[in-house]
Amino acid sequence: MNFKDANPIYLQIAERISEEILAGKFSSNERIPSVREYSALLEVNINTAVKAYDYLSNQGVIYNKRGMGYFVSPDAIEHIRESNRKQFMDETLPEVFRQMKLLGIEFNQIQTEWNKLR
Structure with a gap:
């Protein structure tokens, strides 16, 4: 992924995941790639991916099932x-x-x- 200077990388990652949800790549209550998988895919520091996932979780877009990973919220x-x-x-x-x-x-x-x- 080519990152732009205008926004922090974690927000660009959050935007990408959001766009994937809107495009139907991930459905309601479906598991999304783990933080580790996504950070490896985009070749970013895992802490940056964690920040993106935390941001999306705080926005109500995804939720965490302890020990199972992150899932798309029903009203994402x-x-x-x-x-x-x-x-x-x-x-x-x-x-x-x-x-x-x-x-x-x-x-x-x-x-x-x-x-x-x-």
């Missing part, structure tokens, strides 16, 4: 989507609107492009 998709929506609305959208204003792009032009994707 809702937690991920809500968190991503908030981030989009708070960070991404204001920048998009700023760029639209600078470039003279009207909302109806965006609507037209959106409709092409449907």
Whole structure:
């Protein structure tokens, strides 16, 4: 995995796992790779992977069954989507609107492009 400088590596790992859950790679109540497996896969320090798993656990995305590993929470998709929506609305959208204003792009032009994707 190629990491970006903008965010801490543990958050990038958490984002990757979240995206895998959204994409259906891991289902509700399904076991995900162990911290050791994931740290080896991404070639990162195990403590970094632990931090990512702890973060996801605190967000309600995964849960730990002692001695069995980590599993996808039943409402993981809702937690991920809500968190991503908030981030989009708070960070991404204001920048998009700023760029639209600078470039003279009207909302109806965006609507037209959106409709092409449907």
